Amino acid sequence: MLDLLGLYKWTLLGAIVAAPTLALIGAQILARGWATRAIIVSQASSTGVVLGLAILSFAGAVSGFYLFIGTLVISVLVSISVGALLVWSDQADLRRESSADPLRPAMLFSIYVGLMAIGSLVASLAPHLEVSQTASFIGDISTASDLEARTTLAVSMGLMGWLWSQWRALSFASFAHAVLFRQLTASQTWAFGLVSLTAMAVAMPSMGLIFVLGSLFAPIASVGKKNSNLERFRRDICIAAALGALIGFVVSLEFTKLPTAPSILIFQVLVGVTIRFLRR
DSSP states (O other): OHHHHHHTHHHHHHHHHHHHHHHHHHHHHHHTTOHHHHHHHHHHHHHHHHHHHHHHHHTTOOSSHHHHHHHHHHHHHHHHHHHHHHHHHHHHHHHHTOTTOTTHHHHHHHHHHHHHHHHHHHHTTOHHHHHHHHHHHHOOGGGOOHHHHHHHHHHHHHHHHHHHHTHHHHHHHHHHHHTSOOOOOHHHHHHHHHHHHHHHHHHHHHHOHHHHHHHHHHHHHHHOOTTOOHHHHHHHHHHHHHHHHHHHHHHHHHSTTSOHHHHHHHHHHHHHHHHHHHTO
């Protein structure tokens, strides 16, 4: 087991740091009422991975550094484009005072399904793309290259530092938006939105959609906010996300038939529930 952990050390570290980073982002996303949009953008990032692999593969980039960087850039661009479309749509509705439009949920669902359909169509062009599409959804983290793992680790560490330093300001803006119904400023929307998009897009190629969405919301839902101050809540969701990633990864290495990302999601929930029980 120690030999395997040494072999996958960068992947393990990447998952342990990326998970709490996404959990912190998820807390702010839920407070701002952006959960549906986060799910859509995550799917956009997953579709962007398959689209990037298709474009670069047909252009002759078979493997290595250029394929990874190119795929990452395309995934980020697709995510930013979809995210910008959603923000623009929200702002347009506010100007028209039609934020309660009953057709909005149908529009959001249509965008989500459309992104899934685009990913499936692109993946059908070649067998290796179908494998990549499956990997970008399930996320067999143990197969991530050292380059992918180190990139995820480095970017997640940087974003974690920014989120930690800006936590109070972000939480105040989210509270004012959710409770006092104050509109977020452009800088509050785009700065946090860009950080969120980057974190999702960087983790997506190696970690997969299940890992990204699970880390965004599972630690928060399992830990809960009841009887917890802001600092304790931040600490608890980070512990649940990181410890769940560690245990899930180790268990999936021990029992090789278990997929990594679903194992991590299950243990994030179990650790979060345990923290919630012990906090009473």
